[in-house]
Amino acid sequence: MRQDRYALITGATGGLGRVLAARLAQDGWSLALAGRDESRLRDVYPDCTHPLLVGDVSTPEGARSVLQQCQAHYGQPPDALAHCVGSVLVVPLHRTSHEQYRACMRANLDSAFHTLAAWVDALRAAKRPGAAVLVSSAAARIGTPNHEAVAAAKAGLEGLVRAAAATYAAAGIRINAVAPGLMDTPAAAGLIASLSAREAVARQYPLPGIGTPQELAELMAWMLSPAAARVTGQVWSLDAGFSTIRPLVR
Numbered sequence: 001m002r003q004d005r006y007a008l009i010t011g012a013t014g015g016l017g018r019v020l021a022a023r024l025a026q027d028g029w030s031l032a033l034a035g036r037d038e039s040r041l042r043d044v045y046p047d048c049t050h051p052l053l054v055g056d057v058s059t060p061e062g063a064r065s066v067l068q069q070c071q072a073h074y075g076q077p078p079d080a081l082a083h084c085v086g087s088v089l090v091v092p093l094h095r096t097s098h099e100q101y102r103a104c105m106r107a108n109l110d111s112a113f114h115t116l117a118a119w120v121d122a123l124r125a126a127k128r129p130g131a132a133v134l135v136s137s138a139a140a141r142i143g144t145p146n147h148e149a150v151a152a153a154k155a156g157l158e159g160l161v162r163a164a165a166a167t168y169a170a171a172g173i174r175i176n177a178v179a180p181g182l183m184d185t186p187a188a189a190g191l192i193a194s195l196s197a198r199e200a201v202a203r204q205y206p207l208p209g210i211g212t213p214q215e216l217a218e219l220m221a222w223m224l225s226p227a228a229a230r231v232t233g234q235v236w237s238l239d240a241g242f243s244t245i246r247p248l249v250r
Ligand SMILES: NC(=O)c1ccc[n+]([C@@H]2O[C@H](COP(=O)([O-])OP(=O)(O)OC[C@H]3O[C@@H](n4cnc5c(N)ncnc54)[C@H](OP(=O)(O)O)[C@@H]3O)[C@@H](O)[C@H]2O)c1
Pocket: 010, 011, 012, 013, 014, 015, 016, 017, 035, 036, 037, 040, 056, 057, 058, 084, 085, 086, 087, 088, 106, 107, 108, 111, 135, 136, 137, 138, 180, 181, 182, 183, 184, 185, 186, 187, 188
């Protein structure tokens, strides 16, 4: 058993999860990398020295199992949690099937709720402080056409972050979120598949362009670091001004 300061990354197989794993390792974090498919985890991290943990954190049992695997490897709960599980769904409300809606809620809200619950429970039992960062979306912060299901799920995640930050502040547990605009990862691949689609998407942002997971990982690494020791209950946008400013239209 090892007694390192370590971070649990859920959704570690995803575009953001992979980039964040590399970024946190640069900062000296030991890691626990969780995904729901063992072979995908092994494909993404072929020579990894960090433990690869398998579990579906969108269920209470799956989330608890991932935390138990963390404890079994490191002998203590994760000091940091980066919850990168989620999805992007761009379908108008009247065309969203019940299955699409439920899958979107499972990936974006259920997973956040159960993972955060299992993590704070483990920290409280061990009487340890900690820091978590979750991932919302610009679509939760400003009305964006055809994003009803994901906006509802991520708005729920933002409420969860603020309430849990209040509940656990006295225990030294910090809980924050980031809210990106569109990022160039597999989740968004279908939306920017052609050059013309990329250009059209890039024009939607006050600072034109398409975000990268590297930019977001930088902010998330800072939120988990001691430099952010007095930051909790926050949702910080990283969306090129999309949700907050309206430049002059010429
Ligand atoms: N990319 C964007 O444009 C964008 C914009 C705004 C917000 N976001 C948010 O950014 C975060 C990271 O997304 P990404 O861009 O890295 O997407 P991604 O590459 O598709 O990765 C998503 C990750 O979530 C996992 N996942 C999806 N549904 C799940 C479920 N029901 N249960 C458990 N795990 C599940 C996937 O696991 P598998 O490998 O097992 O499928 C994968 O590891 C998400 O919260 C997403 O909503 C992304």
